[in-house]
Amino acid sequence: MTPCSYVKLPDGSVAIVKHGCRGLPPCSVCGGRAGKLCDFPTPKGSCDAPLCGSCARRVAPNVDHCPSHPIAQQALALGGA
Numbered sequence: 001m002t003p004c005s006y007v008k009l010p011d012g013s014v015a016i017v018k019h020g021c022r023g024l025p026p027c028s029v030c031g032g033r034a035g036k037l038c039d040f041p042t043p044k045g046s047c048d049a050p051l052c053g054s055c056a057r058r059v060a061p062n063v064d065h066c067p068s069h070p071i072a073q074q075a076l077a078l079g080g081a
Contacts (some may be wrong), residue, residue: 027052029067040069 007015027034027050034050039059049066056064 025050027055029055036064038066038069039063040065 005017007017009015024033024035026032028038030052032052032054034052036051036053036056038047038049038051038056040047047066047069051064051066055067057067057069059065
């Protein structure tokens with residue numbers, strides 16, 4: 001939920017002002033507010049897809065992956081493609 005504030009206008013009426021969530025991109029999975037980035041290794045560094053706390057999969061302390069990456073990592077570990 002975005003925070004709101006009330007502003008009293010010169011004519012005595014009150015306006016409700018919604019404040020956006022600047023700086024937080026949408027989660028690449030669900031569209032919610034992302035506060036994490038995917039740390040799955042790629043040839044160019046890491047995936048870096050924005051993730052919210054609900055969609056991020058914690059694989060180690062301070063290391064999160066997209067929901068699909070642990071499956072891909074398991075397949076590679078088992079010799080799959």
